[in-house]
Amino acid sequence: MSQELWNYLLIGLSFAIYIGIALRSKAGSTEDYYVAGGGVSPFANGMATAADWMSAATFISMAGGIAASGYNASRFLMGWTGGFVLLTTLIVPYLRKFGKVTVVDFLGDRFDSTTARLVGVVCAIFISMTYIMGQMRGVGLVFSRLFEIEIATGVLIGAAIVFFYAGIGGMKGITYTQVAQYVVMVFAYTIPAIFISLLLTGNVIPQFGLIGTYTKEGAEVAVPLLEKLNQLNVDLGFAKYTDGNLDTLDMFCITAALMFGTAGLPHVIVRFFTVKSVKAVRTSACWTLACIALIYLTAPAIGAFARVNFINEVNQSTYEDVPEWFHNWEDRGLIAWVDKNQDGILQHQSGAVFEGRVPEFSDERGLSGERIITNTLTANANEVYYDQDILVMANPEMAGLPRWVIALVMAGCVAAALSTAAGLLLVLSTSISHDLMKKVLKPNMTDKQEVHYARLASFFSLVIAAYFGINPPSAIVAKTVAFAFGLAASSFFPTILMGIFFKRVNKYGAIPGMVCGITFTFSYITYFQFFADHSNYWLGISPEGIGFVGMIINFVITLSISYLTPPPSAKIQAMVEEIRNPSGAK
Amino acid sequence: MKEQTAQCAHWHASIRIVISILLIWFLVSLGCGVLFREYLDTHMPTVGGAPFGFWMAQQGSILSFIGLLxxxxxxxxxxxxxxxxxDAS
Structure with a gap:
């Protein structure tokens, strides 16, 4: 069977499963639509949250990012898992006890203020919108690479599927499709890793392979894999793999911002509203992190293996001798080679091969048969360009695995993008139908009308997301991480935390605190993305890490104003007491 | 009234738990993985073939998070x- 056929078969099969599940779980009430009826088991919710959490970027790009930057990439590994410790100990058990269906509901009720509610709605929509654009784009890219169709068609197919089960079925439709998507993702990610680990280190568990010895060239030259990698990196002019070159303060701020941002992302928080009790939330959080860790602990291994393998197979080889996958991915435009010194041998080193971000190919072939690129070349000696994403996508080919594994990896990429898009879509639609329509504009509408509005809102959100997926505002997409996590870290996380842990905090403090936190973070990122043509960051803190500073600003302003103004009413104080009591969650 | 004092005592004890958990959380991730990484890389025994700080940043911290939860x-x-x-179940 050809590769193409396998791809169609496995991706088609996975779609059939998602749609089948969605058909069985149609939401009837707002309770179903927003929190899946509230009786999801902790383990199922753990898998669903893991799928919700791990996006197309995590699945496709993270291992490639680790391979390229070694230690530096640890900020993503720690940031995107460590946030769950904060989320579990500080946020979700209390919000679950609170028992409402959205995150913004808490802000509105706790601070007894429509303004707080509206600020929350704006934040939730902006965060989820920037995030979902990247997911739609991810679906489109995978489809276009696989089936050689336009990105736009791929985006539309993805949008239609997501609307079908998330827009119609709400949280009820999402939950069990996400469970299925998690299963697809975990197999797609770990199977190739196990085989490539066997190939390079003889170790069947990739995490042991990472810290094990490199045995591919025989036992007599066995050295620790990471030492081998450091050696290769230094030889080719890169920084040592285990050292990295980011400034410690910047590294600290980025890691912290990602952690605090994770704990404030609405689409993750609401997943915990679907379990039965506070006790179930705690159990579910353990499952969630375990499910995520399975992939996050594998990523550094894949990154290291892929880099060793890539350099060994490609560097100093002739064009005819490089493995078949090199030619395959060159044909898809994700690898390029320019024979700068015309010796017919591929040389890979640090530095850019050409100017511009991606190679532009002409139709001609060079002397060795390579595709000719038309970009202006740089003066440095690096001849080999590769897109980081191929390290995950080409992994099965590098390990010489059968075609169905390659197709499985593709199905995993699509699952990762769809599951995250679905979770974000739910936040977008409930922000509009519940937080805006029901709570502010039309308080008298019935349950049925509210679900109706939620579906309508999800349809229009998807149209907008698909439009931006096809025509991405590149400046925003390039800073998705900074915007989404920075804003969540400077708005939702600190404000919710103080709402729970400081009874004295009131709306006079919380609203300006939130507004200043977001404004500062947003302006800093926007300034360096759109206006400044330099990157002389303040104290060397890059836009990805500035959310940490924004969070501190929020804390300081909220607390100082709150203690200078009258305390919240007795009713609200009683509500806070009630949230802190773990028993009797509805 | 009795329930109120029980809840009060529960709240104070739970704050102590949360703070202790978060102290360890900080130490294993931002501490070992970022702030003291270089020191640990050179002064601690390696984990298999990996320098200690590097290993904490890419594997150890994540494993610790699961333990903490x-x-x-x-x-x-x-x-x-x-x-x-x-809750009565």
């Missing part, structure tokens, strides 16, 4: 039981 779950459930604040 299990610990949190255990301590909080026990605390609820002690103060009679658990």
């Amino acid at each position: 299990l610990l949190y779950r255990f301590l909080m459930n026990r605390l609820d039981k002690k103060h009679g604040l658990e």
Whole structure:
């Protein structure tokens, strides 16, 4: 069977499963639509949250990012898992006890203020919108690479599927499709890793392979894999793999911002509203992190293996001798080679091969048969360009695995993008139908009308997301991480935390605190993305890490104003007491 | 009134649990993985073939987070039981 056929078969099969599940779980009430009826088991919710959490970027790009930057990439590994410790100990058990269906509901009720509610709605929509654009784009890219169709068609197919089960079925439709998507993702990610680990280190568990010895060239030259990698990196002019070159303060701020941002992302928080009790939330959080860790602990291994393998197979080889996958991915435009010194041998080193971000190919072939690129070349000696994403996508080919594994990896990429898009879509639609329509504009509408509005809102959100997926505002997409996590870290996380842990905090403090936190973070990122043509960051803190500073600003302003103004009413104080009591969650 | 004091005691004890968990959380991730990474890389025994700080940043911290959540779950459930604040199942 050809590769193409396998791809169609496995991706088609996975779609059939998602749609089948969605058909069985149609939401009837707002309770179903927003929190899946509230009786999801902790383990199922753990898998669903893991799928919700791990996006197309995590699945496709993270291992490639680790391979390229070694230690530096640890900020993503720690940031995107460590946030769950904060989320579990500080946020979700209390919000679950609170028992409402959205995150913004808490802000509105706790601070007894429509303004707080509206600020929350704006934040939730902006965060989820920037995030979902990247997911739609991810679906489109995978489809276009696989089936050689336009990105736009791929985006539309993805949008239609997501609307079908998330827009119609709400949280009820999402939950069990996400469970299925998690299963697809975990197999797609770990199977190739196990085989490539066997190939390079003889170790069947990739995490042991990472810290094990490199045995591919025989036992007599066995050295620790990471030492081998450091050696290769230094030889080719890169920084040592285990050292990295980011400034410690910047590294600290980025890691912290990602952690605090994770704990404030609405689409993750609401997943915990679907379990039965506070006790179930705690159990579910353990499952969630375990499910995520399975992939996050594998990523550094894949990154290291892929880099060793890539350099060994490609560097100093002739064009005819490089493995078949090199030619395959060159044909898809994700690898390029320019024979700068015309010796017919591929040389890979640090530095850019050409100017511009991606190679532009002409139709001609060079002397060795390579595709000719038309970009202006740089003066440095690096001849080999590769897109980081191929390290995950080409992994099965590098390990010489059968075609169905390659197709499985593709199905995993699509699952990762769809599951995250679905979770974000739910936040977008409930922000509009519940937080805006029901709570502010039309308080008298019935349950049925509210679900109706939620579906309508999800349809229009998807149209907008698909439009931006096809025509991405590149400046925003390039800073998705900074915007989404920075804003969540400077708005939702600190404000919710103080709402729970400081009874004295009131709306006079919380609203300006939130507004200043977001404004500062947003302006800093926007300034360096759109206006400044330099990157002389303040104290060397890059836009990805500035959310940490924004969070501190929020804390300081909220607390100082709150203690200078009258305390919240007795009713609200009683509500806070009630949230802190773990028993009797509805 | 009795329930109020029970809840008050529960709250103070749970704050202690949360703070202890977060101290360890900070130490294993931002501490070992970022702030003291270089020191640990050179002064601690390696984990298999990996320098200690590097290993903490890419594997150890994540494993510790799972341990911390299990610990949190255990301590909080026990605390609820002690103060009679658990849901009847």
